[in-house]
Amino acid sequence: MLRAQSPELPAGPAQAKVTTACTECHESRIISQQRLSKGAWTKEVDKMIKWGAVVDPADRDSFIEYLNTNFPSDKAPEQMPRVASARKR
Amino acid sequence: MISRRDFVKAVSGVVAAAGAVHPLLTWAAQDSPVVIPGEAGMIVRSARFFDLEMPPEFFDSWITPAPHFFVRNHMHEPSTLDPETWQLTVSGEVERPLTLMFADLVRMEPHTVTNTLECAGNGRAFQHPHVPGVQWQKGAVGTARFSGPRLRDVLQRAGVKPTGKHVMFHGLDEVPGKVPPFIRSIPIEKACDEDTLIAMRMNGEALTKHHGFPARALVPGWVGAASCKWLSEIKVLDKEFDGNFMKPGYRYPNHPLKPGDPLNLDDSHVLTALTVKSVIAGPTDDWTSSSRSIHIRGAAWAGEAEIVKVEISTDAGATWQAAQLGRDRSKYAWRLWSHNWKAPKAGDYAILSRATDSQGRTQPETAEWNPSGYLYNAYDQVKIHVQS
Numbered sequence: 494m495l496r497a498q499s500p501e502l503p504a505g506p507a508q509a510k511v512t513t514a515c516t517e518c519h520e521s522r523i524i525s526q527q528r529l530s531k532g533a534w535t536k537e538v539d540k541m542i543k544w545g546a547v548v549d550p551a552d553r554d555s556f557i558e559y560l561n562t563n564f565p566s567d568k569a570p571e572q573m574p575r576v577a578s579a580r581k582r
Numbered sequence: 583m584i585s586r587r588d589f590v591k592a593v594s595g596v597v598a599a600a601g602a603v604h605p606l607l608t609w610a611a612q613d614s615p616v617v618i619p620g621e622a623g624m625i626v627r628s629a630r631f632f633d634l635e636m637p638p639e640f641f642d643s644w645i646t647p648a649p650h651f652f653v654r655n656h657m658h659e660p661s662t663l664d665p666e667t668w669q670l671t672v673s674g675e676v677e678r679p680l681t682l683m684f685a686d687l688v689r690m691e692p693h694t695v696t697n698t699l700e701c702a703g704n705g706r707a708f709q710h711p712h713v714p715g716v717q718w719q720k721g722a723v724g725t726a727r728f729s730g731p732r733l734r735d736v737l738q739r740a741g742v743k744p745t746g747k748h749v750m751f752h753g754l755d756e757v758p759g760k761v762p763p764f765i766r767s768i769p770i771e772k773a774c775d776e777d778t779l780i781a782m783r784m785n786g787e788a789l790t791k792h793h794g795f796p797a798r799a800l801v802p803g804w805v806g807a808a809s810c811k812w813l814s815e816i817k818v819l820d821k822e823f824d825g826n827f828m829k830p831g832y833r834y835p836n837h838p839l840k841p842g843d844p845l846n847l848d849d850s851h852v853l854t855a856l857t858v859k860s861v862i863a864g865p866t867d868d869w870t871s872s873s874r875s876i877h878i879r880g881a882a883w884a885g886e887a888e889i890v891k892v893e894i895s896t897d898a899g900a901t902w903q904a905a906q907l908g909r910d911r912s913k914y915a916w917r918l919w920s921h922n923w924k925a926p927k928a929g930d931y932a933i934l935s936r937a938t939d940s941q942g943r944t945q946p947e948t949a950e951w952n953p954s955g956y957l958y959n960a961y962d963q964v965k966i967h968v969q970s
Contacts, residue, residue, distance in 0.1 A: 499629065518758040523628040528712040537714050545759020566712050573717075575637070576624040 500525070507552065507559035514546045514556070524564065526571050531561040624650065627716050631655040632792065636721030638964075641863035641881045644910040644918055645696070646724035648784055653792045654701045654722060656764045656827075657755040660812050665796045670780070674750070674818035677741030684796055687780060690731035695777045695802050696912035698725045698883040702805035702832060702853050705949070705958025711842050713955040720861045720962070723883070725915050728781040728800045734774040737818070742770065746818035749773035751799045751810035766832070767823035768801055768808055772854075777802045777914065780813065802914040803886035805853045805956075807832055828852055834956055841951040856885030858945055859959040860892050860919070860937035867964045874925040874968055876933075878905070883916035884939035891938040892919040896931055899947065899961070905935070925968040934961045 499521045502512050515524055529537065538556050542548050548556060623640070627633040634653040636646065643650075665684040672680040701722035703715050716722075737749070750767040757763050772778060781800035782789060789795040794811030801808035807827065822828060833850040860882035865871065882889045893902035908918035925931060936945040949960040 518630070520628050520630040522626075523631075523633075523716070526627065526717040527714055528717075529714055530711065533712075533714055544761045570707065570717070573635075574626050575622070576626060576634075577622055 503563045505559050505563060507555045510548075510552055511556055511559055514548050515541070517546070522571075522573070524560070526573065527560075527564050528566050528568055528570065529561070529564065530566045531557065533566075534560045534564075625719075625721065627718065631657060632659065633716050634792075635718055636724060638720050638861060638863050638880075639866055640721070641861050642879055642918065644725060644908065644915070645785060646726055648726070648787065648790055648793065651699075651724040651726060651784075651793065652701065652722045654716070654806060655755065655792075657757055657761065659791060660754040660756060663754070663791060663795055663812065668796050668814070670797065670814060670816065672736060672740045672816045672818075675743045675746035675820055676737075676818050677743060678739070680736070680740050682736070687731055687736075687782060687797060690735055692729050692783075693732050693776070693779060694727055694729040695779060695800060695914060696725065696727045697800060697802040697914040698723060698856075698916045699800075699806050699809060700856050700859075700883070702807055702956045703954065705960075706955030708958055708960065709949070709951055709955040711951075713953055715955060722806075723861075723916075725881075725883075726784045727786065728779055728784055729786075730779045730782040730797065730800070732776060733778045733780055733799070733816075734776070736780060736816070737773065740818070742818055745820045746770055748819045748822050750815075750817040750819050750823045751813055752815035752817070753794070753798075753810045754812040754814045762826035764810070764827055765823060765825050766807060766810065766827050767819060768804070768854075769822075770818070772801060772804070775802075781809075803855050805832065805856060807853070822852070831954075832956070833954075835950075835952055838950050839952060843953075845953050853956060855887075856883065857957045857959045858882075858884040858887065858889070858937050858939040858941075858943040860935045860945060860962055862933060862935050862962045862964050865933070865964060865966050868966070869964070870967045870969060871925075872969050874928070874970060876923045876925060876966070876968070877920065878923055878933055878935075879918070879920040880935055880962070881916040881918050882935075882937035884937065884941070884943070886914070887939040887941045887943070888913075889917045889937055890940050892917070893936050893938075894921045894923065895934040895936075895961075896923060896925070898932060899934055902936070928968050928970055930965065930967050932963055932965050934963050936961045 625635040632655045640650045670682045704718045704722035707717040748767040752765045779800040797813045798811045799809045832853045862880040882892045892905040895902045905919040905921035938944040949958045
């Protein structure tokens with residue numbers, strides 16, 4: 494069996510809290526493949542809070558800041574992994 | 583078309599096997615391992631929720647094998663699916679509400695539709711400015727033979743009242759947090775189309791769990807989201823279903839927006855049929871050819887319309903040559919196409935493809951931008967290097 498670990502989110506002041514709140518439901522890659530403006534990140538964070546993400550209201554702005562710093566709209570796209578065969582062919 | 587008896591036999595025979603997914607490949611997402619059904623080469627967009635994309639080189643088969651067929655999940659897949667206890671209810675604006683078991687559906691006359699199923703967000707990664715969502719590139723699409731009873735036969739059994747105008751689907755996917763459930767509806771006319779199915783089989787096999795076992799809606803020619811997986815509830819409504827995945831989700835502007843502008847929900851419509859589109863399967867992007875003779879190939883589809891033409895340009899769109907369309911065709915299925923081209927000299931080239939359909943639609947050079955990145959269909963393009 495092939496096993497591969499989801500990558501950790503990048504280091505930063507909100508890394509631990511973002512990881513806890515988001516990976517309750519999502520794999521980290523669904524976050525790291527986004528390339529969004531600060532306005533778009535704000536909408537996403539607010540939508541996820543509405544949908545049940547546990548975020549202390551005092552942390553909302555730091556979440557947006559962290560996501561916008563690490564996954565901004567002008568950054569090159571992320572290469573996604575391919576499924577590798579578990580069997581030798 | 584297979585006989586009803588063969589269909590019953592075939593479906594019954596695979597029930598036990600279909601519940602257990604073969605652990606060919608696994609992916610450990612955080613601490614929860616996820617079994618991946620894909621053959622080597624499939625692109626993992628997300629392991630949780632599970633989203634798997636087909637790479638361009640797999641576009642050269644008219645029928646997409648299930649392990650190469652893209653997977654799109656909005657939620658957790660159902661944790662248990664037992665065909666012995668699975669039920670499908672039919673309620674709402676009907677004379678006789680029904681509860682159907684797996685065996686009841688298997689006993690109904692099956693119908694087969696070869697359909698190209700595409701996620702509304704396929705190509706989202708190419709939108710500028712970027713938009714949120716799974717960053718699909720080219721392969722959130724595939725073509726398969728889907729079989730099962732016609733939805734209209736089930737509706738007929740229940741007896742739709744004159745007030746029944748829309749048909750709602752609800753599946754067994756498990757909702758995390760306070761996320762609205764994945765419930766959508768289609769108009770009664772499409773629900774009663776002879777090709778709209780409750781699909782139980784895909785390419786002659788029981789559906790895999792990732793593709794909606796034991797039964798899914800199959801709404802041919804429409805965005806994938808219409809074809810609800812793990813179907814458990816059908817409800818006939820007197821109006822369109824009002825929920826997140828109908829509004830604001832899966833809506834498209836009535837008039838083109840300026841890139842970056844917000845969607846005005848009052849000036850939008852819910853997505854239905856797919857648009858016209860082509861993808862180049864080969865050569866692949868960044869390919870280096872040792873020969874000047876290049877075999878260009880791919881697939882083109884147009885939802886409810888037919889592909890009438892695919893053209894190739896190797897000079898940035900100044901001139902176009904018609905590609906040859908493949909023999910295999912079916913109303914809702916893509917056409918494969920190919921074109922042999924000789925590069926005039928060594929160097930770097932961009933190859934473009936564009937399709938035209940029976941409704942007179944041609945792929946545009948630039949796709950219409952919208953805030954969710956739906957229905958991306960700009961010319962496809964690959965860049966290659968020719969050595970000799």
